[in-house]
Amino acid sequence: MSSGYRLSGMPGSVAVALPDGVFTAYAPIGDPGTPEGPAGDTGRGLPPWRVSERVAARRLLTTLIAAVAPTPGRLAVGSRPGGQPCLPGRPDLEVSLAHSGAVVAAAVHTRGGAVGVDVQEPYPVGDALVRRCCPQGVAALLRHDRPTRDAAVARIWTVQESCAKATGRGLGIRPWRIPVGPDQEHGRWRHLRWRTLPSTGGTPWSCAWEPIDDRKGATP
Numbered sequence: 001m002s003s004g005y006r007l008s009g010m011p012g013s014v015a016v017a018l019p020d021g022v023f024t025a026y027a028p029i030g031d032p033g034t035p036e037g038p039a040g041d042t043g044r045g046l047p048p049w050r051v052s053e054r055v056a057a058r059r060l061l062t063t064l065i066a067a068v069a070p071t072p073g074r075l076a077v078g079s080r081p082g083g084q085p086c087l088p089g090r091p092d093l094e095v096s097l098a099h100s101g102a103v104v105a106a107a108v109h110t111r112g113g114a115v116g117v118d119v120q121e122p123y124p125v126g127d128a129l130v131r132r133c134c135p136q137g138v139a140a141l142l143r144h145d146r147p148t149r150d151a152a153v154a155r156i157w158t159v160q161e162s163c164a165k166a167t168g169r170g171l172g173i174r175p176w177r178i179p180v181g182p183d184q185e186h187g188r189w190r191h192l193r194w195r196t197l198p199s200t201g202g203t204p205w206s207c208a209w210e211p212i213d214d215r216k217g218a219t220p
Contacts (some may be wrong), residue, residue: 004198007063015064016197016207021111024197024207025064026119029056029102053099061085061095061106069093069110084168096165098205105205113210114192116165121203122147122154133157137182155196155204156180162208163189 004014013027029052058077065075071090078088085097094109096117107117124146131138134156141149157175164175167190178189186195194208 007060007067010060010063013060013063014198015067017068018195018207018209019193020109020113020209020212022107022109022113022115022207022209023064023068024105024107024117024205025060026103026105026197026203026205027056027060028201029053029099029104053104057097057099057104057106058085060104061097061108064106065090065093065095065108068108082168082170084165096162096207098161098165100203103201103203103205107207107209109209109212111212113212114166114168115207115209116162116167117205117207118158118161118165119203119205120154120158120161122150125150125153129153133160133176134180134182136179141182151202151204152182155199155206156182158204158206159184159187159194159196159208162206163192163194166192166208166210 004016007013007015007025010027013025015025017023062075076088078086080086085095087093087095092112094112094115096107096115098105098118100119101121103119105117105119107115109115130141130153133153134141141152159180160175160178163178164170164173167173191210192208193211194206196206
């Protein structure tokens with residue numbers, strides 16, 4: 001995995017290159033008054049704060065794609081019937097978006113495999129939620145002070161949610177059942193690989209993707 005680098009035109013952004021032609025990025029939402037997003041995305045009918053998140057996430061995605069898989073003209077971001085983002089003008093690319101509080105994240109699989117990204121600002125979690133989402137490390141987590149526990153649970157959830165997004169089914173697969181250890185930074189689940197990413201400003205984020213091998217399809 002390469003170290004993080006900045007994306008041109010996205011203040012505060014961090015982009016990371018992962019194996020298998022996968023790239024992901026994170027950025028603060030920035031100025032919520034900036035109205036223009038990618039083509040085909042107006043956020044019409046949404047409350048203003050949701051429009052800001054939506055536009056910021058799609059702007060981050062199109063900036064990331066411009067850096068790693070340039071596309072002539074303005075790139076439109078659409079949605080599939082299930083709500084997953086897609087690129088009608090670039091069916092060779094699979095993408096994912098996420099937002100939490102004041103930050104957004106985006107990912108692109110340049111080789112057409114499934115991909116999911118998630119970001120989660122920590123928030124206070126009770127013992128019941130720790131036991132539900134983190135059964136592998138519940139004893140250790142419950143011994144931590146609250147801020148440390150909250151950050152660990154948020155990080156674990158970003159792994160679980162990014163895997164769920166990469167399946168295309170989201171919460172339908174009950175992501176809290178995906179096993180992730182409290183100190184685990186990378187791993188595999190079903191046909192996917194996943195990795196937690198360098199935290200910026202204390203907000204965890206993770207990416208999951210489908211490994212691709214040119215000769216054999218999915219890697220073992």
